Amino acid sequence: VIHMTEIIINYWAVLACGVAAMILGFIWYNPSVLGKQWMAITGMSPDSASKSEMQRMYTTSFILALIMAYVLSHVLQAFETTGVAMSLQGAFWTWLGFVVPTSGVNYLYTKKPLKLFAIDSGYHLANLLVMSVILTVWS
Helix, strand or coil: CCCCCCCCCCHHHHHHHHHHHHHHHHHHCCHHHHHHHHHHHHCCCCCCCCHHHHHHHHHHHHHHHHHHHHHHHHHHHHCCCCHHHHHHHHHHHHHHHHHHHHHHHHHHHCCCCHHHHHHHHHHHHHHHHHHHHHHHHCC
């Protein structure tokens, strides 16, 4: 017997997750943290994109972060996750089961270095963990 619970989305928490994802990204990919390594591997530089391209990328990244937070909220509630420890586990297993395999395949077939995969997938893990805490505490 499947017991379905009502999914109630706290849109303020989802918005906070989107903002947190952008802040985390600015820190994670900052040149003094992992940004220099990321730029060296990707061949990107601070001048690689125009201002309008950067605005489009940041806007799209923010929208995608909102989608991720919205879906994560559904997942955590559907599995009746309670407490921060359980939500962190949910975020970790979501990352391991969905982010790592899909990103791994992309990096494998595009022949990108393992170090780039580690930097990018590490960001996604940290992002999911932060989002899960926000969604759990703010529910």
